[in-house]
Amino acid sequence: MTIEVDPRRARPFPFVVAWALLLLLFGVSLWTAFLGLGLWAPVIQFGIAAIQVATVFILFMRLKGPPSLKWLFAVSGFFWLLFLYGLTMTDYSNRKGWPPAVPVSSSQQVHPPGS
Amino acid sequence: MPDRGARLLEVQYANLAHQGETAELGIWAFLINETIFFGALIFTYYFYRLTYPHDFALAARDTVLWCGSVNLAILVTSSLTMVLGINAAAQGERTKMIRWLVATCALGFAFMLVKGYEYYLDFQDQVVPAVNYVAKSGEGPAGELFWVFYWVATGLHAIHLMTGVGLVLYMLLWRIRRGEITPVYYTPLEVVGVYWSFVDVVWLFLFPSIYLVGRS
Numbered sequence: 001m002t003i004e005v006d007p008r009r010a011r012p013f014p015f016v017v018a019w020a021l022l023l024l025l026f027g028v029s030l031w032t033a034f035l036g037l038g039l040w041a042p043v044i045q046f047g048i049a050a051i052q053v054a055t056v057f058i059l060f061m062r063l064k065g066p067p068s069l070k071w072l073f074a075v076s077g078f079f080w081l082l083f084l085y086g087l088t089m090t091d092y093s094n095r096k097g098w099p100p101a102v103p104v105s106s107s108q109q110v111h112p113p114g115s
Numbered sequence: 116m117p118d119r120g121a122r123l124l125e126v127q128y129a130n131l132a133h134q135g136e137t138a139e140l141g142i143w144a145f146l147i148n149e150t151i152f153f154g155a156l157i158f159t160y161y162f163y164r165l166t167y168p169h170d171f172a173l174a175a176r177d178t179v180l181w182c183g184s185v186n187l188a189i190l191v192t193s194s195l196t197m198v199l200g201i202n203a204a205a206q207g208e209r210t211k212m213i214r215w216l217v218a219t220c221a222l223g224f225a226f227m228l229v230k231g232y233e234y235y236l237d238f239q240d241q242v243v244p245a246v247n248y249v250a251k252s253g254e255g256p257a258g259e260l261f262w263v264f265y266w267v268a269t270g271l272h273a274i275h276l277m278t279g280v281g282l283v284l285y286m287l288l289w290r291i292r293r294g295e296i297t298p299v300y301y302t303p304l305e306v307v308g309v310y311w312s313f314v315d316v317v318w319l320f321l322f323p324s325i326y327l328v329g330r331s
Binding site for chain 2: 005006009010012015016018019022023026029030032033034035036037041042045046048049052053056057059060061062066067069070073074076077078080081084085088092098099100
């Protein structure tokens, strides 16, 4: 009996390339930590993490391909997360004194955040 | 005697393809919960990091960068070995599949070994809140808050990873040994692979949040 192999499972090459890309991006992320980029550092590092995660989702977690309903499930997870973030930030961004205009140590801060 | 395909088919499904697609959607539905679970945790961390940038940067400098980096490389590599194991299952190469899955398990244990050593170093460095925490010079009380996040986040991640190792061992010692993973139906292994890579994804976000803060 001949086995019909799923074409997405036939070759290791795309996965090996994705693995090398993930490690390369990890190196870049590590490098940015020592560049003194200030507030931009976490933004860039989180951006790199997002690219890495997209690679893992699409290739390693096989989001690409049937059943396409998987996309709806994956996107709905992020949708609810954004909903959670949005509601929380609507509250906090309207509170007085957050985020602090000048970075302070908690030992200097008189009131807890949001009070 | 029913053939192998019929033996694997549960009564509520029309065929194995139907059963497999349902299982795949099931793991994705579970991962929605996990996304919100870890997403809320990471969001809380960034909220406090924005509130106390000075203390968080100072406290985070004491994290063991090389342990976090080695563990990231281990996890990314384990995702590759996992997927190569699933590929071997799809191609009917049983020996290769077992080898790749054993490598995945070994990498999972290697991660825990490095993590354990890192926890030991952290304990020596006196950064365990409520146990032996000693604030560094110039660090306010919020520095301890960073370490609370560190222990909670990495601890929860480690529990998830050990669950993943358990699932791969279950595949190796039960499902594969009983001949239930075949080129015709290997969805259980595929589902474990999706979960395994999700644990990898969580670390990809935790790594810059924990280890790269306050380094420059």
